[in-house]
Amino acid sequence: MSVVLVTGSEGQLGVALEATFKARPFFVPLFCSKSMLDITDGDQIEACIKTHSVQYIINCAAYTNVQRAEQEAATCFKVNSLAVGCLAALAEKYGIVLFHISTDYVFGLTKGRPLSPNDPTDPLNQYGQSKRAGEQMVVARATHFYIIRTAWLYGEKGDNFFTKMVAWAQKGDVIEMVDDQIGSPTYVYDLATAIWEIVEKIAKNNLADYPSGIYHYTNEGVASWYDFAYAIATALPNRCAVIPRSSAAVGLKRPYYSVLNKSSFRSVFQIKIPHWQDSLSLCVTKWKNQ
Ligand SMILES: NC(=O)c1ccc[n+]([C@@H]2O[C@H](COP(=O)([O-])OP(=O)(O)OC[C@H]3O[C@@H](n4cnc5c(N)ncnc54)[C@H](OP(=O)(O)O)[C@@H]3O)[C@@H](O)[C@H]2O)c1
Numbered sequence: 656m657s658v659v660l661v662t663g664s665e666g667q668l669g670v671a672l673e674a675t676f677k678a679r680p681f682f683v684p685l686f687c688s689k690s691m692l693d694i695t696d697g698d699q700i701e702a703c704i705k706t707h708s709v710q711y712i713i714n715c716a717a718y719t720n721v722q723r724a725e726q727e728a729a730t731c732f733k734v735n736s737l738a739v740g741c742l743a744a745l746a747e748k749y750g751i752v753l754f755h756i757s758t759d760y761v762f763g764l765t766k767g768r769p770l771s772p773n774d775p776t777d778p779l780n781q782y783g784q785s786k787r788a789g790e791q792m793v794v795a796r797a798t799h800f801y802i803i804r805t806a807w808l809y810g811e812k813g814d815n816f817f818t819k820m821v822a823w824a825q826k827g828d829v830i831e832m833v834d835d836q837i838g839s840p841t842y843v844y845d846l847a848t849a850i851w852e853i854v855e856k857i858a859k860n861n862l863a864d865y866p867s868g869i870y871h872y873t874n875e876g877v878a879s880w881y882d883f884a885y886a887i888a889t890a891l892p893n894r895c896a897v898i899p900r901s902s903a904a905v906g907l908k909r910p911y912y913s914v915l916n917k918s919s920f921r922s923v924f925q926i927k928i929p930h931w932q933d934s935l936s937l938c939v940t941k942w943k944n945q
Pocket residue numbers: 662663664665666667668669688689692693694695714715716717718719734756757758759786804805806807808809
């Protein structure tokens with residue numbers, strides 16, 4: 656059985672991968688948190704690969720604090736670029752298939768149409784630049800890789816937009832939310848399920864049927880942060896007021912339109928992608944039942 660190493664396993668996506676893993680005859684997962692495996696330590700990663708005969712890596716480890724990255728650029732680049740380059744080189748050395756997660760923050764001020772994997776990138780901040788540099792390292796150093804760009808991840812657990820909204824609603828806060836930043840909310844468990852499906856397809860079939868490259872995955876549909884906040888607020892038992900604001904008034908540095916075009920993901924992997932409103936309903940139901 657092939658071993659699938661999941662790095663950064665205590666983060667939002669890592670936790671979702673653990674929760675959605677279903678026993679399969681083809682592979683076993685090895686979930687490693689930051690305290691177990693620091694991706695900036697190349698020797699530690701190589702030892703882990705050799706000890707466990709790792710054949711797949713799903714890299715969920717990342718520096719993700721977008722605001723703090725402006726002050727801690729060196730640390731951010733160390734994790735999101737240099738360490739990713741090391742992972743890619745080790746993947747190449749040991750014939751490992753590398754899944755690396757990236758972000759819509761690699762794009763800049765775009766033109767209001769869904770962005771394809773080959774569209775030009777132009778990150779607006781340190782986090783986006785570090786993630787783009789990480790992507791470039793993977794492309795340059797690895798042969799078998801899948802870079803999956805995603806956006807607006809949330810779920811019923813952990814620290815994310817949904818759980819923040821729940822906390823604000825419980826306090827009865829009035830929430831101001833930008834209505835001029837457009838993207839696709841993505842239920843982290845949908846992404847995790849899709850990643851496992853891809854690993855299974857690759858393990859069962861011919862790797863060449865699934866070309867290495869950059870792919871986009873978000874839930875279907877489009878929303879502003881205001882739309883998303885409003886949809887959450889109206890689904891919660893403690894309703895709260897959500898007021899639209901412009902980005903200029905709030906001063907956020909983020910792509911205005913980062914809807915990702917998922918055509919190549921759909922056609923290569925043949926995986927059905929749920930609409931964000933359906934996944935949000937599921938998230939609310941799970942949150943109520945937990
Ligand atoms: N969240 C989103 O909305 C979003 C959107 C687009 C793309 N993404 C991408 O999706 C991936 C997963 O994001 P996420 O939301 O799961 O992030 P997350 O919750 O911040 O998880 C990242 C995990 O990586 C760990 N980590 C940090 N430095 C590490 C290191 N040197 N070695 C090993 N682990 C390390 C973190 O540990 P500590 O917390 O202890 O530092 C954390 O457990 C990332 O690549 C991110 O860029 C996220």
